[in-house]
Amino acid sequence: MVTISREDVEYVAALARLELTEQETQEYTEQLNSILGYAAMLERLDTDGVLPTAHAVPLHNVLREDQVGLSIPQEKALQNAPDADEGFFRVPKISLT
Amino acid sequence: MGIEKSVSELHELLVHKDISSSELTKAYIKRIQTVDPGLKAYLTVLEDQALAQATEVDRKIAQGEVLGALEGIPMALKDNMCTEGVRTSCASKMLENFIPPYNATVTDRLRVAGTILLGKVNMDEFAMGSSTENSYFAKTRNPWDLECVPGGSSGGSAVAVAADEAAFALGSDTGGSIRQPAAFCGVVGMKPTYGAVSRYGLIAFASSLDQIGPLTKTVRDNALVMNAIAGYDAMDSTSVSYERPDYTKFLVNDITGLRIGIPREYFGEGIDLDVARGIQAGIQTLIDLGAEVSECSLPHTEYAIPAYYLIATAEASSNLARYDGVRYGFRAEAEDVLGMFKKTRAAGFGQEVKRRIMLGTYALSSGYYDAYYLKAQKVRTLIKQDFDKAFERFDVLLSPTAPTAAFKFGEKSANPLAMYLSDITTVPINLAGIPAISIPAGFVNGLPIGMQLMGKPLDEGTLYRVAYTFEQNTNYHTLKPIFSGEVLACGSR
Numbered sequence: 001m002v003t004i005s006r007e008d009v010e011y012v013a014a015l016a017r018l019e020l021t022e023q024e025t026q027e028y029t030e031q032l033n034s035i036l037g038y039a040a041m042l043e044r045l046d047t048d049g050v051l052p053t054a055h056a057v058p059l060h061n062v063l064r065e066d067q068v069g070l071s072i073p074q075e076k077a078l079q080n081a082p083d084a085d086e087g088f089f090r091v092p093k094i095s096l097t
Numbered sequence: 098m099g100i101e102k103s104v105s106e107l108h109e110l111l112v113h114k115d116i117s118s119s120e121l122t123k124a125y126i127k128r129i130q131t132v133d134p135g136l137k138a139y140l141t142v143l144e145d146q147a148l149a150q151a152t153e154v155d156r157k158i159a160q161g162e163v164l165g166a167l168e169g170i171p172m173a174l175k176d177n178m179c180t181e182g183v184r185t186s187c188a189s190k191m192l193e194n195f196i197p198p199y200n201a202t203v204t205d206r207l208r209v210a211g212t213i214l215l216g217k218v219n220m221d222e223f224a225m226g227s228s229t230e231n232s233y234f235a236k237t238r239n240p241w242d243l244e245c246v247p248g249g250s251s252g253g254s255a256v257a258v259a260a261d262e263a264a265f266a267l268g269s270d271t272g273g274s275i276r277q278p279a280a281f282c283g284v285v286g287m288k289p290t291y292g293a294v295s296r297y298g299l300i301a302f303a304s305s306l307d308q309i310g311p312l313t314k315t316v317r318d319n320a321l322v323m324n325a326i327a328g329y330d331a332m333d334s335t336s337v338s339y340e341r342p343d344y345t346k347f348l349v350n351d352i353t354g355l356r357i358g359i360p361r362e363y364f365g366e367g368i369d370l371d372v373a374r375g376i377q378a379g380i381q382t383l384i385d386l387g388a389e390v391s392e393c394s395l396p397h398t399e400y401a402i403p404a405y406y407l408i409a410t411a412e413a414s415s416n417l418a419r420y421d422g423v424r425y426g427f428r429a430e431a432e433d434v435l436g437m438f439k440k441t442r443a444a445g446f447g448q449e450v451k452r453r454i455m456l457g458t459y460a461l462s463s464g465y466y467d468a469y470y471l472k473a474q475k476v477r478t479l480i481k482q483d484f485d486k487a488f489e490r491f492d493v494l495l496s497p498t499a500p501t502a503a504f505k506f507g508e509k510s511a512n513p514l515a516m517y518l519s520d521i522t523t524v525p526i527n528l529a530g531i532p533a534i535s536i537p538a539g540f541v542n543g544l545p546i547g548m549q550l551m552g553k554p555l556d557e558g559t560l561y562r563v564a565y566t567f568e569q570n571t572n573y574h575t576l577k578p579i580f581s582g583e584v585l586a587c588g589s590r
Contacts, residue, residue, distance in 0.1 A: 052474030056530020
């Protein structure tokens with residue numbers, strides 16, 4: 001059974017773009033171990049040769065003509081933005097390091 | 098005045114001009130003002146808009162126009178369905194001020210059907226939970242016992258219907274979120290076949306499992322609402338293209354010869370004995386009414402919880418990546434953009450949502466994808482095959498909707514795994530994509546319990562037939578919680 005370390009939790013939090021408090025890091029380490037420990041029961045099942053199911057109903061590609069249709073006007077698309085300016089979403093500086 | 102009646106009864110009153118839609122809407126608004134300070138089903142009440150819509154319907158009635166089955170009927174929507182110009186919060190701080198620029202397909206269809214939108218109702222944040230305790234805004238109380246949870250995640254929808262704060266409501270069901278609160282609150286709740294009702298404008302939790310459906314007082318009402326919302330929608334790429342039947346055609350009081358299977362795994366460990374006994378009594382009723390009942394097995398049931406929680410959280414971690422403080426929703430200030438993302442998500446999401454994002458991100462991360470996510474998808478195949486096999490022998494499968502009746506506030510919220518395990522009777526259905534309905538089937542210690550009927554893909558009709566027959570031969574659905582005094586006291590506290 002996989003054990004999840006504190007470092008694993010910090011790594012996953014970084015992937016998920018979540019800043020965790022010290023208390024959350026401890027709690028999630030414990031809880032993820034408990035939940036994934038329970039999920040380890042799946043290992044008991046032999047699934048060799050079983051195809052994975054992504055969707056329970058058969059799905060087909062949906063195609064349509066590439067035509068200009070109605071869309072949400074710019075001011076409506078921006079109305080919920082925390083910070084918008086001249087038709088753009090504004091964000092803090094993007095650091096490359 | 099009239100608010101305790103079913104949709105079909107209210108329709109008759111409207112048609113015969115015994116009541117106007119405006120009067121009815123005012124009566125519901127008054128009811129909400131009276132009991133909701135204690136019950137807290139609603140997050141937003143749309144008094145002016147609702148009355149304007151009702152006036153519109155009354156004008157049509159005055160002109161002698163033919164009235165549709167849902168026309169003039171006041172209802173509520175779960176707060177994860179987009180309503181243009183009306184806040185849609187998902188019960189999250191992240192979307193506390195989010196005003197959708199468009200309507201969900203179900204919102205549009207119910208508008209076209211002439212319903213009156215009373216407001217938006219409470220839920221677990223982003224529909225993640227089984228008790229509605231995870232709402233950022235309020236804890237909704239169960240009208241049958243104010244110390245108990247209403248179930249979740251569609252707790253607000255179930256309470257609004259059970260407490261006569263709406264004639265019907267829509268909920269969404271990813272792992273039981275319509276059926277379990279319906280059972281806990283003593284109302285009818287349908288989780289349709291995956292793809293039968295459009296998800297366009299439903300704020301996504303786990304896209305391969307989410308499905309919208311009605312919570313109603315009666316089985317007939319449920320079929321009427323399904324008639325209005327189900328059917329193909331080009332705006333949802335997973336919408337199933339099929340000929341939507343008139344579901345009311347299935348409402349016959351006859352189940353002679355119908356084959357009902359009882360999966361023994363749904364009556365085993367973890368199922369409260371009194372709940373199991375109550376459902377056994379319901380099975381006997383169906384046998385007496387002419388159904389052919391025998392036991393069967395869905396052998397992979399015990400694997401459904403881990404498979405479900407890996408798949409649902411993986412999909413959620415991907416779906417919720419969009420909440421980054423850039424285009425809509427909450428934003429926390431920071432020096433640079435990466436810091437802004439992290440602080441926004443840290444402050445905007447509640448504990449359960451973050452826990453699931455963590456679990457899902459882990460399950461999808463490099464090195465663990467095969468062991469967790471892919472493995473869970475393979476187990477999903479086995480669970481689906483269990484159902485396919487059972488439906489070769491049976492028309493319908495039957496179980497308790499939930500392992501227990503409503504539990505107390507705080508009873509499970511400290512232990513996430515215990516809360517997850519309470520979903521054992523509902524999550525396999527979402528993994529298989531089949532329809533299932535919960536109907537009132539008795540009481541345990543004064544709290545309602547639900548009987549779950551599961552059907553073949555797109556065979557909601559047969560579920561309605563069995564549910565209707567059971568309802569016509571029992572009186573559980575006519576019993577009402579008595580709570581006004583206590584709720585009024587809560588409200589003034």
